[in-house]
Amino acid sequence: MTPEREYDGIIIGAGQHGLILGSYLARAGLKVLLLERRLGYGGGLSTEERTLPGFYHNLHSINHFSISSTPWFRDLGLSAKLRYITPRYEFAQPHSDGSALVFSRDLDETAANIARFSVKDAETFREWNVKAEEMTSRIFLKERFAEPLSEADRASVLGQSMLGSEFLELTRKQPLDAVNELFENEYVKVLFLFKLSLFGTVLHETLNSGSPVGSLIRAFDLTTGYELAEGGSWNLARSLMETFIAAGGEFRNQAHVERIVVDGGRVTGVSLAGGTELKARFVASTVDVHQTFAQMVGADHLPADVAARVEGHKHTPWTLFGLHLALNEPPRYAAAAFDPAVDRALKYNVGSETIESLLKAHDEVEAKRVPTNAQFGAGALSVLDPSQAPPGRHTAYAWQVVPYDIGGDPDAIDDARAGLQESILAKWRTYAPNMTPDNILGSYTYTAKEYTRELINMRYGDIFMGALTSDQVMYNHFGYRTAIDGLYMAGSACHPNGAITGGAGYIGASVIAADLGVKPWWTPTDARAELSDLA
Secondary structure, three states, rough: OOEEEEEEEEEEEHHHHHHHHHHHHHHHOOOOEEEEEOOOOOOOOEEOOOOOOOOOOOOOOEEEEHHOOHHHHHHOOOHOOOOOOOOOOOEEOOOOOOOOOEEOHHHHHHHHHHHHHHHHHHHHHHHHHHHHHHHHHHHHHHHOOOOOOOOHEEEOOOOOHHHHHHHHHHHHHHHHHHHHOOOOOOHHHHHHHHHEEEEOOOOEEEEEHOOOOHHHHHHOOOOEEEEEEEEOOOOHHHHHHHHHHHHHOOOHHHHHHHHEEOOOEEEEEEEEEEOOEEEEEEEEEOOOHHHHHHHHHHHHHHHHHHHHHHHHHOOOOOOOEEEOOOOOOOOOOOOHHOOOHEEEEEEEEEEOOOOOHHHHHHHHHHHOOOOOOOOOOEHHHHHOOOOHOOOOOEEEEEEEEEOOOOOHOHHHHHHHHHHHHHHHHHHHHHHHHOOHHEEEEEEEEHHHHHHHHHOOOHHHHHHOOOOOHHHOHHOOOOEEOOOOOOEEOHHHHHHHHOOOOOOHHHHHHHHHHHOOOOOOOOOOOOOOOOOHHHO
């Protein structure tokens, strides 16, 4: 078949990584085609009116970790297209006894809040905060946007400084052990574990294993944290697409890649469903491992060790039950009498007050059961960003962790849906009494059954497209170069893995430019140089 057109590069998937990768390479003068199976673009950067007109709900990504400080946000000039809101209060945890623990961006304020529960814990936090802030800025964030060093090289470079050595030691600690060793108050322990985890339920892979990433320090820093894209998360996708098109990139939607064409061990392009063939010097996939290698490439073109790794790629053992609400007024927590700031936080831990309850929830999810005790991450974004709801009205969300296949059946979520919604709302009312039926104007539940149909790369409901275990992160990640010449990976299976980071697209651009002999117009982040400066 005669190819329709030829390109320097074809990028599969118009999510965050594909848009960032395409923007860098198009601006470098390459002829780049970005392909997207769906009608729209943005992947997990999704903001939609699913309850009532004018109420904007972020169905996937909500809280973006320090995005406005990333190198790609700066390089691509995105501040001219998008504003990020940095809330003063990042985390809040209301308690059934009427108290609340709130973390501020301010050290003195946070320490004072902790001291209301334990003076000793407040002093411990102050001591660790000093180390954590330096480790975050000088190590964690630098490695986040650089091609990882090998395990041996990294240990050698970090081991040359006191700060690096302390960081390496911290990566070997299990978060649950560390929190139990350092703190005495149960409320303090639980909020620290929530800060390290996601969505209000801390699972065993977070609690009981160290991580070479060093994410444990995130329990202690305050300066670097989560931000909110004004108007909704999709505005980041919009800004990136505008940047890609302005740089000369070409976007084609409703273009499902059926096959990555390999000839003589080298990629020559892609074939779309329907038979259209597109030629390119390189192909970069930003979709999941299984779809890329098992479906698009095919086992016949893979070395045995790569095929085995694809087959053994692990996924997170949980999925999300999302409840999105249109409200007359935002949740008003009873604990506001204890600390008024509890009503103005970005992220909430609702219903998890003991480590025992967290462990029980994990055991139930692992046994393919819905947790009997509703405990969830929550937020009311319109309090911080009024543009996400009509004037005087509000939105809120709750994310409860559930199994992908309750009782072994992926369709069982339909029978559990109404009961889950009511258990979440009933639990929410025990902390925020105004979360009554007359305050709720509309509701929408969004589960793995829906989002795996819309975003097929979230296989088994895995929003990260790969479990964040130590054998799949940092120097063990699935990218960027592959065993097939001309084929690259630059998605969430690559360092720095899932969630909205943009890191894989940013790092992948430097890798591809170097292989093609293209001089980068940007200054790539060099892990060895950055970490060597610690000495």
